[in-house]
Amino acid sequence: MTGRVIVITSGKGGVGKTTTSANIGTALAKEGYKVVLIDTDLGLRNLDLLLGLENRIVYTIVDVIEERCKLRQALVKDKKNPNLQLLAAAQTRDKSAVNADQLREICEKLKEENDFVLVDCPAGIEQGFQNAVAGASEAIVVTTPEMSAIRDADRIVGLLGPKEEIESCKLIINRVRPSLIKSNEMMSVEDVLGILEIPLVGVIPEDTGIITSTNKGEPIVNDEEALAGKAYRNVAQRILGEEVPFLDLDEPKGFVAKIKNAFAKWKAKV
Amino acid sequence: MGLFTDIYNTVAKFFRQQDEAVIGEESKSVATNRLKLVLMQDRTNLTPRVLEQMRGELVDLLSKYLEMDKELLELNFEQEGDQVALMLSIPVIRAKDEDEIEEALNKANSEESFEEEVSEETESKEESCEDTECSSAEECSEEEPKPKKKRSKKVSTPEGLEGNSEEHHEEENICENTEV
Structure with a gap:
């Protein structure tokens, strides 16, 4: 088996790299694929928290590299889905504890036994970024419809471009707020795409459910109702090669508006 | 009195405000407790x-x-x-x-x-x-x-x-x- 190694990166911090990694990983595992999530944010690990695995971590990626344990020992199985495993970052070390070659080697080993290896990249463009990208052949750039995030994403796209190993580089636009776009207070998906010019793989709406899901350590893809969860499940489908239409985020939320909307849809069908 | 509370609860439930408040509270304390534990691990x-x-x-x-x-x-x-x-x-x-x-x-x-x-x-x-x-x-x-x-x-x-x-x-x- 030769799995796909995908790095999830953004440049800017706080745009949702880790949330995206946790959710795509969980969604792919739910589809029955074997997935390993690697947290490469040494010193600032958080992927364990989003997955609710923080109390199960015994060994970290640094322990693997410094040969205090076998790679297999350091993989923490997800509570719900044994297809999903986490290789946690060390919390007490900094980015210099690991180099690109070591990460590449770990990715090589992991992809032999897994369908997907998702690498959660730290913010920034320094060593941590270079390490995370080293073993990957695909990249997903996460941004939000904000100037600073888009600018940083553009920088990342520019840095990934010359790397021969990276065969594809796709975009996720996170925390989209349709109401703001409607009132022209936020850049639309088209606006962002016009600037970044890389293929789109997902549009994730701002969803307060993300807060609750983070609190509980349960990725939102497990919530069948949540719109953001659905959006992430769609991303997983697209990664698997399915053609899935992008969610219609304009759907009104109110009760009356929902009826109106349903009526309009029904009318359109007839 | 009981009837009024019943009605109030039903109405509140319908609008899901009460439910959300309860869920929010729960997950907040879950988060606080998880965080405390994790910080303890990090600090030591x-x-x-x-x-x-x-x-x-x-x-x-x-x-x-x-x-x-x-x-x-x-x-x-x-x-x-x-x-x-x-x-x-x-x-x-x-x-x-x-x-x-x-x-x-x-x-x-x-x-x-x-x-x-x-x-x-x-x-x-x-x-x-x-x-x-x-x-x-x-x-x-x-x-x-x-x-x-x-x-x-x-x-x-x-x-x-x-x-x-x-x-x-x-x-x-x-x-x-x-x-x-």
């Missing part, structure tokens, strides 16, 4: 397993001298600048009298020498499990003493916890639970 560089072990051994140690509410024992690390302080909060039910303390100490001592001789084999020792001699808050119920694995005696010394190292030495004398 101790793994969850070692922390649990340390907690258990602290309970053992203190049980020799005090009768306390083990369920409510709180172990926290607080950070101020470079310094980490261990904060231990234990609801004390009563202090033990001298005889009880002596008994507990003797028991611990005999077990220590006993441990040196026999390493891991389970030996039957017929003693009733007094709640004062429980070695772990969770696992010991007063009625039924359970066979219990010996705790490993080594506690890895936490980095950045200079101030608390004495406590670790003292913890080496482990008061064991009754073994059947």
Whole structure:
């Protein structure tokens, strides 16, 4: 088996790299694929928290590299889905504890036994970024419809471009707020795409459910109702090669508006 | 009155405001508790397993001298600048009298020498499990003493916890639970 190694990166911090990694990983595992999530944010690990695995971590990626344990020992199985495993970052070390070659080697080993290896990249463009990208052949750039995030994403796209190993580089636009776009207070998906010019793989709406899901350590893809969860499940489908239409985020939320909307849809069908 | 509350609840439920408030509250406290634990691990560089072990051994140690509410024992690390302080909060039910303390100490001592001789084999020792001699808050119920694995005696010394190292030495004398 030769799995796909995908790095999830953004440049800017706080745009949702880790949330995206946790959710795509969980969604792919739910589809029955074997997935390993690697947290490469040494010193600032958080992927364990989003997955609710923080109390199960015994060994970290640094322990693997410094040969205090076998790679297999350091993989923490997800509570719900044994297809999903986490290789946690060390919390007490900094980015210099690991180099690109070591990460590449770990990715090589992991992809032999897994369908997907998702690498959660730290913010920034320094060593941590270079390490995370080293073993990957695909990249997903996460941004939000904000100037600073888009600018940083553009920088990342520019840095990934010359790397021969990276065969594809796709975009996720996170925390989209349709109401703001409607009132022209936020850049639309088209606006962002016009600037970044890389293929789109997902549009994730701002969803307060993300807060609750983070609190509980349960990725939102497990919530069948949540719109953001659905959006992430769609991303997983697209990664698997399915053609899935992008969610219609304009759907009104109110009760009356929902009826109106349903009526309009029904009318359109007839 | 009851009718009104019923109606109010039904209406509130319909609008899901109440539900959301409840869910929000729940997940907030879940988050706070998870975060506390994780920060404790981060600040001390101790793994969850070692922390649990340390907690258990602290309970053992203190049980020799005090009768306390083990369920409510709180172990926290607080950070101020470079310094980490261990904060231990234990609801004390009563202090033990001298005889009880002596008994507990003797028991611990005999077990220590006993441990040196026999390493891991389970030996039957017929003693009733007094709640004062429980070695772990969770696992010991007063009625039924359970066979219990010996705790490993080594506690890895936490980095950045200079101030608390004495406590670790003292913890080496482990008061064991009754073994059947």
